[in-house]
Amino acid sequence: MMITPFWASVALLRVLPVLAATTPSPTSTSAAPTCTASLIASLCNYPEPGPDFAVAEDSRASCWDYCNAHPPCNFVIFAEGNPYTGTGTCWLYPGESYDASAGSSNCADTNPYLFVYSQPVCKGKGGKGTPTGSDSCAATATPSAVASVCGYPTPDDDCFSSCSASSGATDCLSQCVKADSCSYAVFNPHNPDNSPYASGSCWMYPNGTYDASAATTCKGAPEQFVYKNPCPKPSHSTSSASAKSTGTTSTASGTVGSETGSAVVDAEAATTSESSASTVLLFTNPLAIFMSIAVLLW
Secondary structure, three states: OOHHHHHHHHHHHHHHHHHHHOOOOOOOOOOOOEEEOOEEEEEOEOOOOOHHHEEEEOOHHHHHHHHHHOOOOOEEEEEEOOOOOOOEEEEEOOOOOOOHHHOEOOOOOOOOOEEEEEOOEEEOOOOOOOOOOOOOOHHHHOOOOOEEEEOOOOOOOOOOOOEEEEOOHHHHHHHHHHOOOOOEEEEEEOOOOOOOOOOEEEEEEOOOOOOHHHOEOOOOOOOEEEEEOOOOOOOHHHHHHHHHHOOOOOOOHHHHHHHHHHHHHHHHHHHHHHHHHHHHHHHHOHHHHHHHHHHHHO
């Protein structure tokens, strides 16, 4: 007597996995920047950069991408290693301009293997003209030191919370911009080239201005680079004054009442949303559908 409902339930059980398998899944649509660059010169020799700025790459295009991702990069040299596979080494000269007099195209019996390209122009996320960080301050991509010194003291908290590791001056300045309070920053390079464009540490000073008298005389090359915050955030006192002038102070009874009412509405909306989500889950869960129909057929 119960044979027909039983076989109907079995058939439904066989179909449900197929329906579940055909449910589309989300996919990522983000794409890497596409860069192009103009060939400036083909050379046989040019002064090599330091070890921090010579990177193996699998193509010229990837070298352009690397240049774009490590500003300031005004030009780049691709040192071809294997002409058949296209692999080679990407030479970067951060903050420098190409010096035609420093290279030579007189290769004698060999072919040119150093290819000089202009600053890449890129499309897509991270392309030229787009801030590389989430701080939305384009000036961080081209940091300009206000001083190059030695012996400058750490922030007042002795680096308890105001110092961090950094990949370079660009990253250090970006950290300063993102910080809740940062007036200026000092980048201390810790790399073989003693360059502000390679790894080091970032000291952030929450207030005040750079004090030149606090630095000491350098016995050799500068060991610290000072940068002013190009996009400072408004001070707390300024924000409070702005809030009072616009009548949005949270101590006003009307504002409190409005916030309370809004919270109630939000709570009701959340409850409704939760109920709707439960209903959708009930009717999109294969096991729930099977059990519901089985009960009806029984």
